[in-house]
Amino acid sequence: MKVLHFISGGETGGSRKHVITLLSQFPKEQASLAVLQEGALSQEAREAGIDVHLFKQSSRYDLSVLNKLAGFIRENGYDILHTHGPRANLFGVYLKGRTNAKWVTTVHSDPKLDFMKSGLKGTVFTKLSLYALNRMDYYFAVSETFKNNLISMGIPADKIKTVYNGIEFTSQKAEPVSRASLGLNEEDFVLTMVARLHPIKGHELVFEAIKQLDKPDIKLVLVGDGPIRDELIQKAESMAVGNQVRFLGFRQDVDSIYAASDLALLASYSESFPLALLEAANQHVPLVTTDVGGVRELVTEDETGWITPTGDAKALASAFSKAYDAHKNGNLRKMGEKLYHFASSQFSLQQLYKETKETYEKVKIGKK
Structure with a gap:
């Protein structure tokens, strides 16, 4: 089984940390990361030993990378495309129609609020984001509350798996900054x-x-x-x-x-x-x-x-x-x-990895 995680690459918050910590648990030959821009996320991912691929856009609206991404997925035999964030999700609509990969997502925030206070452009992007969200094969919810939120948006419950976020807990506290x-x-x-x-x-x-x-x-x-x-x-x-x-x-x-x-x-x-x-x-x-x-x-x-x-x-x-x-x-x-x-x-990282991997296997063979 091969999985490609896809995220814009400019993230600096929780989704960045989630992607890096999760992918670091998978063998390098089994899971890769695709980004649209270099940044803290891609740098940290490489430092963690993750297989990172850059599909650079000339602007946020440059769609020429879509054919390159689709070809990359087909040529490397990825079974699962795992998207994160509104831009990657929207691109996933195109990629799903041109590859054989099953499409899953982790929703890191309420998509109805991602573009709040962004005016008319925010209204348009919100509609596009919700359009993409309703066309995926499977969904990861990081809490039961968020699973219920997805269900209220019309997502079938049997397409959602609750998998709690996790981190690598340490036995000793970090050295405090001055x-x-x-x-x-x-x-x-x-x-x-x-x-x-x-x-x-x-x-x-x-x-x-x-x-x-x-x-x-x-x-x-x-x-x-x-x-x-x-x-x-x-x-x-x-x-x-x-x-x-x-x-x-x-x-x-x-x-x-x-x-x-x-x-x-x-x-x-x-x-x-x-x-x-x-x-x-x-x-x-x-x-x-x-x-x-x-x-x-x-x-x-x-x-x-x-x-x-x-x-x-x-x-x-x-x-x-x-x-x-x-x-x-x-x-x-x-x-x-x-x-x-x-x-x-x-909330250990090991539990996050175990449940995510088991869900990938089920999605790959089409089992609910």
Whole structure:
């Protein structure tokens, strides 16, 4: 069995990490990666020993690569085409009609929200994305919640497999990055949010929550880059919380940043099952997260973290306040230890690989 994973290549968030960690478990001769552009994803994939192939576009709308991709799939005898993200999914419509490969996808976010705040172009791209999504052979859902979301969109339940995200949990925590190098003090209460800078991730809500608390020693570390970086920097300044926020951009030392943090944060309006939270759990850092995707399968309220409604800055502020108090009385660290022990037993990379491989075999022979 041979599998080709296909993704645009410009991703810097959870989908990048998911693809690399999953493919690194497969033998090189069995699974390959196709990208449309070079970037952090392709670089990390090669460093992980993954077989990477570049199909470079002259622009985002250059479709000449489609025939090259179709020929590559046929010539190399790939049994499965596994796409990730709206652009790869849309290209998959063409590739399915010109190859014998079965087409599967992992949906990393709510496709109805991928292009939010993008105007008319976003409306058009959303319709195209949903068109592609309804033409695949099989789907991976990373939580039961997301499986139900796909079913509500008309996808048959027998074409969806729930496979939880997983990471390689370590027995030792990473060496913490120096807080001073991030412009932080040892006495600060540090919240770290690893997410691309996109409206769906809820950064502005976090700014509002921090403003409500009026605690200068609460500092927010933002790891990730994206299209609204300048807008968010201006927003933080206009809300008078700019001195509490650190924009780090894309980083490859996320584990070390988490290890220097007191709390991990997710404020998204939509997610599937965030790898960033598992990475925080691996560093024994408790969580505050909005109620998205499969987070309730990871977080136990008041024991390993706090779950808040989406879009609710007041609820986020309340959760931050509880975490702040737990930090001051010494209980927050205990919550992080409990989270690590639970997550490492339930969300391993080995389990992700095993269930994915078994599903590929079933899809290949057409078994439901």
